Amino acid sequence: MTIPNLHPIVRGSIVLAIALFINLYNTGIAAASNQTAIARVETTEVPVSLGSAADELKFFPNNFEFVAGRTYKLVLDNPSPQKHYFTAKDFADASWTRKVEAGNVEIKGAIHELELKPASVAEWVFVPEKPGTYDLRCTIAGHAEAGMTGTIRIVTGKR
Numbered sequence: 840m841t842i843p844n845l846h847p848i849v850r851g852s853i854v855l856a857i858a859l860f861i862n863l864y865n866t867g868i869a870a871a872s873n874q875t876a877i878a879r880v881e882t883t884e885v886p887v888s889l890g891s892a893a894d895e896l897k898f899f900p901n902n903f904e905f906v907a908g909r910t911y912k913l914v915l916d917n918p919s920p921q922k923h924y925f926t927a928k929d930f931a932d933a934s935w936t937r938k939v940e941a942g943n944v945e946i947k948g949a950i951h952e953l954e955l956k957p958a959s960v961a962e963w964v965f966v967p968e969k970p971g972t973y974d975l976r977c978t979i980a981g982h983a984e985a986g987m988t989g990t991i992r993i994v995t996g997k998r
């Protein structure tokens with residue numbers, strides 16, 4: 840490309856401007872493909888019920904296995920006539936919570952316990968990080984003793 844009859848400094852800045860434009864254009868493409876990569880992260884949905892319509896004091900299921908580094912969405916519901924807690928402090932400490940959604944409220948930050956009133960639903964999106972076996976329990980008096988407990992395992996992913 841030749842730009843005739845211009846002072847060299849002017850010509851230089853035109854070339855620089857074109858180079859800058861190409862750079863910004865490429866950065867834009869990179870940003871767009873990064874967003875696609877984020878959107879493509881697979882989230883495994885895992886439903887869990889706290890209690891049952893017949894008022895059984897159990898988690899359904901009460902045994903979980905998650906692979907470290909993957910993204911999960913725990914969908915919690917309470918079909919029972921009373922309030923329950925999903926308490927798994929050590930598991931929460933061993934995981935990275937992306938967000939918790941309950942009703943129209945989105946909560947970010949450390950989560951150790953989720954309270955679910957009858958007929959309520961909550962979603963917990965997290966990435967398990969530290970492999971191990973962790974306890975789950977409902978902390979309402981008498982519930983864990985009656986069997987409202989569970990086990991959550993984080994296992995290392997195979998490559």
Ligand SMILES: [Cu+2]
Nearest residue numbers: 923977979982
């Ligand atoms: Cu309970």
